[in-house]
Amino acid sequence: MSARYxxxxxxxxxxxxxxxxxxxxxxxxxxxxxxxxxxxxxxxRNAGSLHFQLEYRMIERGLDAARRAAEAIPLHLESARLWQELGAEIGPALGVAQRGGLMLATDAEGARRLEAKAELERSWGLEVSVLDRTETHRLAPYLADTVLAASYCPDEGKANARTAAPALCRAAVGLGADVLTRVGVTGLEREGSRWKIRAEQNSVPMTFEADIVILAAGVWCDELAAMMGSAVPVEPVALTMSVTARTAPFTPYLIQHAGARLSLKQTAEGNVLIGGGWPARLASHADGTVDLRGRGEIVSTSLAGNAAAAIAAVPSVTSLPVLRTWVGTTTLAPDQLPVVGPLPGAPGAFVATGGSVFTLGPAFAVLLSELVQGRTPRLDLRPYRVDRFDRDEAVRDAG
Ligand SMILES: Cc1cc2nc3c(=O)[nH]c(=O)nc-3n(C[C@H](O)[C@H](O)[C@H](O)COP(=O)(O)OP(=O)(O)OC[C@H]3O[C@@H](n4cnc5c(N)ncnc54)[C@H](O)[C@@H]3O)c2cc1C
Known part of the structure; x- marks a missing residue:
């Protein structure tokens, strides 16, 4: 007999x-x-940034792309609030510190981009101000002289990527959830009004039953959706991260750049975490297909580019030894917006993935929880529908 949930x-x-x-x-x-x-x-394996301003990847392709990306700001506002609540409830294990974020500009074009970006963000309700050169350097005197302006968002910050999910898991178990590790799902079949879940632990088969299945499987969401006869339109992307040795506290801010791939922050222990979306190489099988379970490879030009972007923003990091560089793999949808909601063609199945799921995870959790309990989600999830790409294609075809 299967365990039922x-x-x-x-x-x-x-x-x-x-x-x-x-x-x-x-x-x-x-x-x-x-x-x-x-x-x-x-x-x-991520940077632990709680970023609510539009990221570089969203603004580098012009204002139209930025406008589309800004449609996700309601999710960011909800997450900003929820991270604060979770921090108060769960405590230091989450490592939440929302002390503000700066996005830098080092040329006139970048400064103009910040103004347009901030106007767009404010129109969606995000609190963002643009600081001139003097104000920026007064707030962050360790920034390079070349920094001309910065947009400042007081809600931004960080959480501890090494400890946040385990802390949430412990909280879940404390509230009565069953959590099983080393159990891989191998099959998902619809039986009447329920899902039969086939799984394995150390090659020993197990089965479970559930009314609802939610895929929270990152780059494996599409593979699991395929077991249910559906698909999730996201691509896996490998990214680079580095961490330096500890140094005395110098910045409470999340630092990003409006014209370069950069995220930089200091951990509670004093290490500097450097990332920002520099590509790495996905692992592949012998036949050339992507191996999502394999270890991605660092690309030397990305490593050099990321270090150069960090030093150009905060010159003092030049003197800090890099302790470790690693690769993580995440998902992106073609329009850079997240994918959240019911899985098409699979009744009782739901998914969330795509983009900054570390930042947005708490909002997705609340919205999906409302949805699966038959309540109206507090935010409109239609812009993030899984099947939006089919519809866009259909519209283009019709045109
Ligand atoms: C280098 C890097 C830096 C990033 N920086 C940031 C950042 O600063 N801020 C931010 O918001 N986002 C960032 N991201 C994105 C963010 O890390 C991801 O969006 C987020 O962690 C995804 O969380 P998740 O829980 O959906 O997936 P994951 O953390 O990938 O978890 C999915 C889990 O599903 C499990 N799973 C898969 N298949 C099965 C199966 N068949 N059976 C059972 N379990 C299964 C996997 O083992 C895995 O543990 C970054 C990503 C990378 C790679």
Missing amino acids: DVAVVGGGLLGAALARELASDGVDVLLLERDQINQHASG
Whole structure:
């Protein structure tokens, strides 16, 4: 006989952990299944930025692309609030510190871009101001002289990517969720009004049943959706991160750049985390197909580019030894917006992935929890529908 649940969540990253906690706190009988260890993949390897301003990848392709990306700002506002609440509830293990974020400009074009970006963000309700050169250097005297302006968002900050998902998972278990690790889902079949979940632990088969299945499986969402006869239109992307040795506290801010791939922040222990979306190489099988379980490779030009961007913004990092560089793998949708909601053609199945799921995980957890409990989600999820690309293609074809 199978163990039966109201909701099964597949994936024990930040999103799965936040979902299990949220559902359990509403009294839902929830099971979380994780094939490896909690937080072993993207959620434990990312930069830990809580970024609510439009990122460089969203503004580099002009104002129209930025306008489309800005449609996700309501999700960011909700997450900004929820991270604060979670920080107060769960405490230091989340490592939440929302002390503000600066996005830098080092030329006149960049400064103009910041103004247009801030206007767009404010029109969606995000608190952002643009600081001139003097104001920027007064706030952050360690920035390079070349910095001409910065947009400042007081809600931005960081959480500890190494500890946040495990802390949320412990909270979920405390609220009654069942969490099983080393259990990989191998099959998802519809039986009547429920899902039959086939899984394996150390090659031993197991089965579970659930009314609802939520895919929180990062780059594996599409693979799992295929088991349900559906698809998730995201691509896997490998990215580079580095961490330096500890140094005395010098910045409380999340630092990004409007004209370069850069995120830079200092951890509570004093290390400087450097990232910002520099590409790495996905691992591949012998036949050339992508191996999502394999170790991605660092690309030397990305490593050099990321270091140069960091030093150009904060020159003092030149003297800090780099302790480690690593690769993480995440998902992106073609329009850079997240993918959240029901899985087309798979009744009772839901998914969330795409983009900054570390920042947005708490909002996705609340919205999906409302949706699967039959409540109207507090935010309109239609812009993030899984099937929006089919519709766009259909519209183009019709035109
Ligand atoms: C280098 C890097 C830096 C980033 N920086 C940031 C940042 O600063 N801020 C931000 O917001 N975002 C950032 N991101 C993106 C962010 O890390 C991801 O969007 C987020 O962690 C995804 O969380 P998740 O829980 O959806 O997926 P994951 O953390 O990937 O978790 C999915 C889990 O599903 C499990 N799973 C998969 N298949 C199965 C199966 N068949 N059975 C059971 N379990 C399964 C996996 O083992 C995995 O543990 C970054 C990403 C990278 C790679």
